[in-house]
Amino acid sequence: MHLKPVIAANWKLNHTPTDAKAFFQRFLAQVPKLNERTLVFFPSAITLTTVMDALRDRPEVWVGVQNVHTEVQGAFTGENSVLMARDVGARVVLVGHSERRHVFGETDAMTTRKMALIAQGRLTPMLCVGETLEEREAGRTAEVVERQLSAGLAELDDVQVGAIMLAYEPVWAIGTGRTATPDDASEIHGVLRRALVSRVGEKAAAGIPILYGGSVNRGNASQLLAAPDVDGLLVGGASLDADSWASIVRA
Numbered sequence: 001m002h003l004k005p006v007i008a009a010n011w012k013l014n015h016t017p018t019d020a021k022a023f024f025q026r027f028l029a030q031v032p033k034l035n036e037r038t039l040v041f042f043p044s045a046i047t048l049t050t051v052m053d054a055l056r057d058r059p060e061v062w063v064g065v066q067n068v069h070t071e072v073q074g075a076f077t078g079e080n081s082v083l084m085a086r087d088v089g090a091r092v093v094l095v096g097h098s099e100r101r102h103v104f105g106e107t108d109a110m111t112t113r114k115m116a117l118i119a120q121g122r123l124t125p126m127l128c129v130g131e132t133l134e135e136r137e138a139g140r141t142a143e144v145v146e147r148q149l150s151a152g153l154a155e156l157d158d159v160q161v162g163a164i165m166l167a168y169e170p171v172w173a174i175g176t177g178r179t180a181t182p183d184d185a186s187e188i189h190g191v192l193r194r195a196l197v198s199r200v201g202e203k204a205a206a207g208i209p210i211l212y213g214g215s216v217n218r219g220n221a222s223q224l225l226a227a228p229d230v231d232g233l234l235v236g237g238a239s240l241d242a243d244s245w246a247s248i249v250r251a
């Protein structure tokens with residue numbers, strides 16, 4: 001199955017609402033309606049409604065949140081929930097991003113819970129998996145990503161699994177300027193695809209987009225996107241500038 005590429009911007013802790021307005025004025029002037037791509041923005045929760053407003057006339061563009069809590073409501077100061085994300089019009093939620101795992105201590109058990117809540121809330125989870133440099137050098141990449149994938153899917157039924165998005169982001173490539181080669185990315189995407197096939201079968205697994213993330217820029221985006229089993233890109237730093245992002249989405 002040939003999937004429509006998913007090109008996603010993870011703004012992390014960048015871009016105030018004022019910055020976002022300026023970004024979209026410049027970006028939308030350069031990028032007309034894109035039928036052949038699914039374009040996704042993950043702004044901060046505070047900037048999200050400004051992004052939704054800026055995209056009012058572009059309903060084909062998806063907006064998502066970078067994280068949700070493991071409970072839907074309650075005494076959890078500082079958190080955001082699936083209910084809130086859905087209410088505001090978000091369609092997709094990042095889960096298990098390497099910064100959540102390695103900076104904020106998100107465990108596999110937490111990703112299991114979040115994936116289930118997001119699927120029950122009828123939003124699309126984008127599960128992120130990836131190995132550290134140490135794990136890679138120890139030859140443990142496949143084992144690590146398979147474990148993270150299996151935890152993410154543990155409480156989903158097969159229909160829910162068929163509706164997820166997946167992102168492979170080697171931790172050593174994130175924000176470092178060191179990108180996986182298209183061959184490296186394809187190899188691990190292949191590992192993930194085979195794990196999905198054994199969970200939900202050939203047909204459903206072929207419909208799950210697997211994105212690559214880690215120091216993607218306008219110089220390497222086309223090559224990565226052309227690699228076998230790479231169905232999209234999840235981009236941090238290079239998505240912050242409207243001109244750079246416009247050239248990546250057209251890659």
Ligand SMILES: O=C[C@H](O)COP(=O)(O)O
Nearest residue numbers: 010174175214215236237
């Ligand atoms: O979610 C995006 C990734 O963490 C990649 O970030 P980066 O493009 O700045 O390396």
